[in-house]
Amino acid sequence: MVELLKPITWFAPMWAFACGVVSSGHPASGQWPVILAGVLLAGPLVCATSQAANDWFDREVDAINEPQRPIPSGRIPGRWGLYLAAGWTLLSLLVAAALGPWILGAAIFGLALAWIYSAPPFRLKRNGWWGNSAVAICYEGLPWFTGAAVMAASLPDPRVLVVALLYSIGAHGIMTLNDFKSLEGDRAMGLRSLPVQLGAARAARFACLVMALPQIAVIACLAAWERPWHAGLVALLLGGQLALMARFLKDPRARAAWYNGTGTTLYVLGMLAAAFALRPLVQGAL
Numbered sequence: 001m002v003e004l005l006k007p008i009t010w011f012a013p014m015w016a017f018a019c020g021v022v023s024s025g026h027p028a029s030g031q032w033p034v035i036l037a038g039v040l041l042a043g044p045l046v047c048a049t050s051q052a053a054n055d056w057f058d059r060e061v062d063a064i065n066e067p068q069r070p071i072p073s074g075r076i077p078g079r080w081g082l083y084l085a086a087g088w089t090l091l092s093l094l095v096a097a098a099l100g101p102w103i104l105g106a107a108i109f110g111l112a113l114a115w116i117y118s119a120p121p122f123r124l125k126r127n128g129w130w131g132n133s134a135v136a137i138c139y140e141g142l143p144w145f146t147g148a149a150v151m152a153a154s155l156p157d158p159r160v161l162v163v164a165l166l167y168s169i170g171a172h173g174i175m176t177l178n179d180f181k182s183l184e185g186d187r188a189m190g191l192r193s194l195p196v197q198l199g200a201a202r203a204a205r206f207a208c209l210v211m212a213l214p215q216i217a218v219i220a221c222l223a224a225w226e227r228p229w230h231a232g233l234v235a236l237l238l239g240g241q242l243a244l245m246a247r248f249l250k251d252p253r254a255r256a257a258w259y260n261g262t263g264t265t266l267y268v269l270g271m272l273a274a275a276f277a278l279r280p281l282v283q284g285a286l
Helices: 007-023 032-057 059-065 080-098 101-118 128-152 158-188 194-198 200-224 228-248 252-283
Strands: none
Touching: 007 032, 007 128, 007 158, 007 252, 032 059, 032 080, 032 101, 032 128, 059 158, 080 101, 101 128, 128 158, 128 194, 158 194, 158 200, 158 252, 194 200, 200 228, 200 252, 228 252
């Protein structure tokens, strides 16, 4: 069951939630139970639900790409994969409801995206443009919003929302990198991921472009908001990514996983730098 829920995937939304907490500008003292509940909601609950639902509806594709996964291998038999996804959905909603209406609303939105990403008739993952957008929102923007809303107990500052949105757009490129590992199975099952639609070389260039442009916008925003040191740090981290991208683009299929582990690390460090830049701004919000 733990393998089905894929703990390794929880890091991204948990990190984004932490960035939301930091960007809110509110002190963490006295708020740790709520913060920990929010981290639990972002990773082991909502993200894990999406993984369980995805594995259930992807069982035929995984039989080609990853036959060792719990469902195609038979280690989770019958319809238990579906039952686990449904149970985790209900548990996520209960925890979200205890954290307040803004968090419950965000959780409902995220869980709805998680299900329509994988489940028919929508099955957004059939097309990389729609599917990657849904996952990017759920992994980056939505948990960032949730973290800021938990701390503020209200709608976060508009500048927090802008930065969270920009990093969500950039995460579309990260999702494209993930699709390289399942290229053959996606093509065989008619799933139109971007590497299938565009080819490996063009999809790799697109992923790099989509990751870089929003960060340039973040740098411009931070500079406009009189946070030059933070803007410089994000620019430095982007420069490192560009250097790694040059190597990745020489052999995208072989180096997609490598760049996902190196370039994406610099990307998320930039998220944290931007979150710290927003803290004083919140106190003088629009």
